[in-house]
Amino acid sequence: MTTKETADLGEFQFESGESIPNLEVAYETYGDFTGDNAVLVCHALTGSAHVARRPDAGGETAGQARAWWGDVVGPGKAIDTSEYYVICANAPGSCYGTTGPASENPETGEPYGTDFPPVTVGDWTRAQRELLDSLGVGRIHAVVGGSVGGMNVLDWLRRFPDDVERAGAVATAARLDPQCLALDTVARRAITSDPNWNGGHYYGGPEPQDGLARARQIGHIMYLSKASMGRKFGRRAAGREAVREEPPDPAAAFFPYREVESYLDYQADKFTNRFDANSYLYMTRAMDDFDLSAGYESDADALAAFEGELLLLSFTGDWHFTVEQAEALAEACRDTGVDVAHHVIESDHGHDAFLVEPETVGPPLSGLLEDGLEGRAITDTAPDADDTSEFAPVHTSLFSK
Incomplete structure (x- = not known):
């Protein structure tokens, strides 16, 4: 049951x-x-x-x-x-x-x-x-x-x-440990520096999805080991079907869009569709405080x-x-x-x-x-x-x- x-x-x-x-x-x-x-x-x-x-x-x-x-x-x-x-x-x-x-x-x-x-x-x-x-x-x-x-x-x-x-x-x-505390700090700053965060009162308006996406990407890097990242991605370029919607900077079009970048972008996109930015702030602070x-x-x-x-x-x-x-x-x-x-x-x-x-x-x-x-x-x-x-x-x- x-x-x-x-x-x-x-x-x-x-x-x-x-x-x-x-x-x-x-x-x-x-x-x-x-x-x-x-x-x-x-x-x-x-x-x-x-x-x-x-x-x-x-x-x-x-x-x-x-x-x-x-x-x-x-x-x-x-x-x-x-x-x-x-x-x-x-x-x-x-x-x-x-x-x-x-x-x-x-x-x-x-x-x-x-x-x-x-x-x-x-x-x-x-x-x-x-x-x-x-x-x-x-x-x-x-x-x-x-x-x-x-x-x-x-x-x-x-x-x-x-x-x-x-x-x-x-x-x-x-x-x-202090290294993880530091990374969590940067992740939270990514959210709170998003112009759509609005002091945490963004409900009913545009949400701080870019900041939450960056925070999640930092998290995923923390969750993987060097060996697993090397095995999963190496330095390989992503396939033709994995094209980023907008290059992050003008020079990006010259350089390959790597598999590791594609993975992080994919995970960030999925996450912003299911999680709340304020909750990410609250939950990481609870973990950091313990x-x-x-x-x-x-x-x-x-x-x-x-x-x-x-x-x-x-x-x-x-x-x-x-x-x-x-x-x-x-x-x-x-x-x-x-x-x-x-x-x-x-x-x-x-x-x-x-x-x-x-x-x-x-x-x-x-x-x-x-x-x-x-x-x-x-x-x-x-x-x-x-x-x-x-x-x-x-x-x-x-x-x-």
Whole structure:
């Protein structure tokens, strides 16, 4: 059984101290609830509640043409919806059904725009907890998410440690590094410097699509590795059919329009048709602001109250959230006695690997849900005393059935 609903959580106060009179949260559920089989899936930066394929989707759900983790979540898949009751909710501040900047402010009858309160990952977690309460779900079997969705998972462990039995944090870290913060800053400036942004109050008029397009292109460069870009594009010129509508500068007609340029333009065009520029500002700021240790002495201290099991997945080609960052998080867990395993996947796809490699992501998550860390031979990566490397990768063969 699947459902696509919107829950009205009533008045909601954000961590900034500001409130809105009604927070509506768009969510989808898959499977039947039996009391102890709930699995919460947290989406990434521009994802929606549409995590798995639905028989009633009709080609597009929540602005997305396909389920963002449809090869991982579903009947008979790694997160098996014939066994688990899977919930995925769109985060506050986004634009896929949950209240955000593009939503109507009931006090003015106009879209909030940038009058919408600042949003944090903690606000996402608290909204999810309220949604689960409204669905009659208390303690959850597992919470799973990738990228900033993995930060959402970590926030669950520090905010509601008694409510989670198992957790899977994929391609994530305790905080962004300065390089990623810098790139996100440039992406936001691309939006706010667009003459159509109008201080965030552009609804009903021309939208800042050029700025949003540039922001998305920066994001795509962050999500790919050098190896994957070399393999996909090289320095090749695009085919004759891939002709840009307008050369960006007079000299451009002399030089080849390369495949990598064509790819970035195509992705930007698709994205501007489905996402809101203000939401991109709000969601990236929430990600940039997240720091697991905020309010605590350390990452270890932040997770000390969690008594369940945590599986960390990282990818060798991911420079957005690196293997080293995941290992540092695993070490913090070991320091405080949290039952943790860090599974390193050899991949040159970059950060996108958690979305495009279901064959490597799925088995360890399935093992975590079925048997926890022990039953599926999920091996920790704490280095041996004689090991001179910083960590010892765990190979995916350990998870094959």
